[in-house]
Amino acid sequence: LINVAPANTVLFDTVYVYMYPLVPLTGELASSTKCQWPNNDYGCGSTPPPIMDQSPTGSFFRVNVEDDSSKGTYLRDVIATEMNLAELHPPEPEALMAQTVAARTFASWKSANGPWDNGQGQNSGVCPYINNSRTYQVYIPGAHVDSGYPSEITKAVDDTKGQFLQYVFPNGTKHAIDASFAADMLGAVTQDGGDPINAPYKVGVQDPISIGCVKNLGNAQYGMSQRGAIRWAKGNTCPEGTGTDWRIKWNYQQILAHYYTGVQFIDDDTGTLFAPDDRWNLLWHNNFNNAALTGGQRTSLQIRLQNTSTTAWSANDVIEINYHWGDGNWQIASVNPVFTELPAGKEFPDINAPPLTVSDIIAPSVLQTETR
Numbered sequence: 001l002i003n004v005a006p007a008n009t010v011l012f013d014t015v016y017v018y019m020y021p022l023v024p025l026t027g028e029l030a031s032s033t034k035c036q037w038p039n040n041d042y043g044c045g046s047t048p049p050p051i052m053d054q055s056p057t058g059s060f061f062r063v064n065v066e067d068d069s070s071k072g073t074y075l076r077d078v079i080a081t082e083m084n085l086a087e088l089h090p091p092e093p094e095a096l097m098a099q100t101v102a103a104r105t106f107a108s109w110k111s112a113n114g115p116w117d118n119g120q121g122q123n124s125g126v127c128p129y130i131n132n133s134r135t136y137q138v139y140i141p142g143a144h145v146d147s148g149y150p151s152e153i154t155k156a157v158d159d160t161k162g163q164f165l166q167y168v169f170p171n172g173t174k175h176a177i178d179a180s181f182a183a184d185m186l187g188a189v190t191q192d193g194g195d196p197i198n199a200p201y202k203v204g205v206q207d208p209i210s211i212g213c214v215k216n217l218g219n220a221q222y223g224m225s226q227r228g229a230i231r232w233a234k235g236n237t238c239p240e241g242t243g244t245d246w247r248i249k250w251n252y253q254q255i256l257a258h259y260y261t262g263v264q265f266i267d268d269d270t271g272t273l274f275a276p277d278d279r280w281n282l283l284w285h286n287n288f289n290n291a292a293l294t295g296g297q298r299t300s301l302q303i304r305l306q307n308t309s310t311t312a313w314s315a316n317d318v319i320e321i322n323y324h325w326g327d328g329n330w331q332i333a334s335v336n337p338v339f340t341e342l343p344a345g346k347e348f349p350d351i352n353a354p355p356l357t358v359s360d361i362i363a364p365s366v367l368q369t370e371t372r
Contacts, residue, residue: 010176011065011104011164011268012111015074016053017139018060018131019044027081027134034059043132045077045141060129063139065107067157076144076153078103078137082181083226085147088240092233095226096156097252102224102260103137105164105179110136112176160252162268165260167201168310177201177263181224184215190259191221201260206306206347208284209246212237224259232258247287254281257308261345264310277310283347286355295365301333302355305348313342325364334360 019035022028022043035044049061049072063072083099085091110130132139144153168174178199185191185207193202202222209231230239232250237243250258253265253275265275286302293299303321307313321333335358342348349356 010108010166010266011162012108013066014062014064014071015107015111016060016129017049017063017074018129019048019141020131020133022133022138022140027138029131029133029135043138043140045143047141049141065104066161072141073144074107074139075100075104076150076157077141078107078139078143079153079156080143080147080149081138081140083230084183085149088227088230089149091149091152092230093152093156094233094250094252094255095229096152097160098224098229098233098255099181099226100156100160101163101165101252101256102179102181104160105176106137106181108164108176109178113178163274164266164268165201165256165263166266167263169200174264177260179223179260181226181259182221183225184227185210185221185225186214190223190225193222201263203261203345205258205261205345206283206304206351207258208304209237209248212243213240224256228259229255247285248282250281254279254308257281258306261308262310279308281306281308284355293363295363297363299361299363300357300359301361302357304355307342307344307346307348309344312344313339313348315340321358323358323361327364331362333358 020033020043021030021035021039021041023030024042027043030041030043035041035048037044037048038046049063051062051071052059053062061072063074065074067073067076079096079099082103083091083096130136144150147153165177165179166174167177180193180202188206188208188211190204190207192204193199195202204222207225207228210225210228213227215227227239231237231243231246232248232255233252234241235246235249237246256265257263257275257279258281264277265273267274282303283306284304288299288301291299305319319335321335322330323333324330335356339348
């Protein structure tokens with residue numbers, strides 16, 4: 001078996017890719033004939049990846065995943081195409097980093113687990129050869145340079161170098177997850193991944209921000225929503241920024257924890273966590289009903305939360321809400337949560353129940369512009 005991960009790491013340094021012309025917009029295979037250069041067909045790129053090898057089922061390219069431009073730039077080129085920077089620009093940095101971690105994880109999962117084929121329906125057996133289509137990830141050589149945002153993409157890769165998503169199963173086994181993703185999720189609820197035994201991290205979650213400018217490109221409706229990631233990074237119901245201000249913005253760890261239920265965030269270089277296992281996301285708040293507050297006024301706030309931890313919240317767990325007004329002076333508000341158990345990934349309160357009321361919020365004598 002070639003391309004095995006080194007003993008001290010989970011991630012693969014290289015991927016082996018068969019190159020084919022692709023259908024624009026969808027990234028599906030357009031032909032069973034491999035790319036030949038020079039080539040103007042979409043999917044092939046203006047020049048081939050630098051290193052070509054041979055397999056029993058034909059020629060393929062050995063491409064560096066991370067950052068060696070002399071041996072290809074698989075991850076950077078995948079991000080440029082998968083995030084549709086030709087349409088959605090300039091890129092949101094946190095969404096780019098979320099896509100980078102997901103794509104890095106997905107590349108290693110596919111290399112380790114397959115199924116592998118050469119793009120012509122021929123199974124390549126135990127050899128982890130993939131192709132450049134959406135069956136794996138859309139890879140077009142040079143796409144990150146042609147995107148117009150090579151420095152932003154490079155920063156996303158460098159700032160998350162070695163970071164991937166892992167799931168720990170009840171029997172103690174753990175591995176990089178099948179971090180699949182889709183262009184959009186068609187509304188406020190994602191679908192289950194359909195494999196609760198092998199992929200319990202792909203379950204349906206509430207995605208209330210995805211209520212505007214939704215596009216159906218025929219993708220599976222589970223895993224990370226790419227346009228949803230941009231919405232959360234931008235804080236707007238439309239990835240283009242033309243929708244309703246959601247008043248909540250997430251970083252890339254929050255985005256990933258939202259879409260991939262119960263996962264761990266692992267730094268491959270050190271084997272340590274780069275985000276805690278105990279965590280939650282704010283899904284929605286009512287912004288004090290948009291009311292103006294006076295100094296010293298006692299008020300309340302309605303919110304909805306998501307348990308993005310690796311484990312369920314039990315009835316004995318305590319939810320404590322802290323807030324400040326931009327001055328760093330954290331204060332404790334009052335909440336009265338009632339639940340028997342809240343599994344990882346689930347929202348609280350339930351979508352059909354009234355929001356949670358956070359009371360005893362006191363406006364400062366001098367109002368600031370920021371509330372956290």
